[in-house]
Amino acid sequence: MYSSDKVSIIADNLSPYETQGLCVTSEQDILVCLYNPSRMNDNKVVRMSLNGQIKQTIQYNKQNKPLFSYPQLVTENINGDICVVDDYVTVVVVNNDGQFRFKYPESGKSTHTICSCYGIACDKLGYILISDRLYSQIHQIDSDGKFVQFVLTRQHGIENPFGLSIDNKGQLWTIEIE
Template sequence: MYNNDDDSKVVRMTTEGHIKQTIQKKKQHESLYQNPKYVAENINEDVVVVDDAYPSTIVVVNKRGEYRYTYPDSSQSSHTIELCDGIACDNTGCILVSDCGKHRIHQIDMDGRFIQFILTKQNGVHGAQGLSIDNKGQLWLCNNNGKEIKWTYKLDLNA
């Protein structure tokens, strides 16, 4: 949920539509999000949110709504995200981030550490606008140039 009055939040709801949890502020009452755009949950129930401020960031809180980290942080300046248009979490807890502006897919671990760019412009990525991982572990990517990218997603824990 986004509001220009600096009270953007993520709301977890039951299947009946009742509010179960509201995630909005850090402990210091500082806003977590400027413009939340996409949300996902990883295997340890962290809530992963794309904050669509420019440049885009990924904000992660634990299942209790407590702030864990922001990706990229100031020490990861070479891994900036120009425009994030999709996130997905795999079965190992890694987070995949599509960077539409820089034509690449980031892979970060569940603690926000950069692992690698798993796909880039050299692989045919152009304006990656969405991604998903199916139950077979296959990565699905919305590629803006209409070209199919043949690639199998496998996590390399030694990367």
């Protein structure tokens, strides 16, 4: 049932990029974060078919400025928005067409920061959950990028949250590393 052949074929087609995070969308496409170590302004997220054909490239905003400096993790929310962890410290959200929606935390507009993001997940209500290893907390933001609450913190007994996932029952799962 599982096949690693598809993953290696896809990775071979993406040279000179380093593949980072990936997810399978509700439409059964694959979103892949691509980092080009030799060209800093050439980083992107691509949408691919399950057979590895590139269907969409998400790279620049309307002003032709790069959206990502180091895209690492990607997921899709219930609205079809694409949520990308960029350079461990920001989440960039674009709509299904690849148009920029918002960045969290937005410089100068948020009192919250992310210092070391290694996990992102979206729930059935459209909330985006973001782990911050350094501060040992999980942020919950709404589908428009507004901070809602810290879901888990050190006070809840969480330390160094790494990965995040939400199961079919709506339960949040995380990995903690020492």
